[in-house]
């Protein structure tokens with residue numbers, strides 16, 4: 470029995486941080502005195518005062534640096550001088566890495582659940598936890614390498630990001646996509662060949678990104694359209710795939726990359742690695758030895774030569790290349806370097822157009838070296854800078870009725886549907 474129920478790989482309180490609040494009442498009730506009253510932090514577990522060392526957001530903003538940031542696994546392979554640079558308080562650069570569930574193609578959370586409570590919806594690929602079937606095994610919590618499933622101790626059920634499917638079903642972007650003030654989130658349909666999932670997931674680290682991209686199919690290709698129709702994909706979904714901004718970022722421009730693809734869950738959320746400000750220590754640094762394909766390396770060199778007075782070297786950026794490669798390239802720099810070089814080439818090209826202090830032939834040569842045509846540069850500029858809601862979110866009608874028809878009589882389903890739970894989730898049920 471111990472072997473069945475024992476799950477030794479659960480995150481501990483230390484992983485989620487000890488929750489705390491502040492003694493706010495002291496601000497009002499403190500006796501008269503000559504000093505300003507303060508609200509000391511109190512543990513929400515013991516009620517005793519605690520010395521905060523780390524916490525959500527607290528840690529993001531480097532409050533817990535000596536413990537968490539300094540031991541970040543993504544720093545693997547980053548030379549000491551660059552680590553020092555990254556942590557030096559006066560040279561800090563922030564880039565936030567907003568992580569929701571990746572709604573993976575090969576979701577380890579789904580594979581791990583002994584009750585079959587997690588599933589990936591056939592019609593849109595959203596990964597969900599069936600709250601009625603969840604039996605609190607918490608195998609999904611342990612299995613998700615991205616730590617995107619959380620256990621709710623009040624209901625005794627696991628919970629996770631649902632990609633706001635009720636919003637999607639009514640044609641609205643998920644809440645965090647909709648409300649993002651930085652307008653960094655885009656949403657669209659990708660058609661993929663599910664038969665390749667196993668083969669791709671078994672490929673060596675260095676080939677995973679290419680494999681993942683190969684699996685994503687061209688929605689304009691007649692063979693793909695025919696195969697999609699044969700598989701019951703509605704024409705409106707195919708049309709959405711053809712207009713998908715995500716397809717442009719991932720497959721056409723190749724500037725968006727999956728996070729930690731070496732986990733092999735084939736994540737379907739993609740990130741554009743950030744260009745960061747230049748380092749203050751430039752003279753003190755020796756150039757890095759080339760580590761990836763010579764082609765992409767020479768791309769960067771040309772750009773750096775042309776733009777040295779305008780924009781910083783990619784290799785001299787404050788966020789080290791190896792750090793970004795660990796996040797987005799399974800430790801390999803090539804794809805990250807390509808994405809950064811292309812973004813930088815677009816900047817140079819736009820500078821030539823809007824400010825005019827770069828020769829246009831020179832800017833075009835930089836674009837060519839970065840594998841980018843002027844039309845593509847214009848499209849990248851428009852979709853990243855001048856985009857509207859309709860450009861960013863291309864959401865097809867969800868056709869839930871068809872998905873329901875596959876499983877049961879729609880009239881029977883109508884009686885069971887409604888907002889929220891017909892019977893609330895309870896422990897043991």
Ligand code: SF4
Pocket residue numbers: 569570571572573576577578579596612613614615616617618629734
């Ligand atoms: S990110 Fe984690 S929770 Fe989300 S689908 Fe992938 S494995 Fe499952």
Ligand code: SF4
Pocket residue numbers: 569570629630631632633643644645646
């Ligand atoms: S707002 Fe919606 S899409 Fe965003 S993390 Fe929450 S559930 Fe997921």
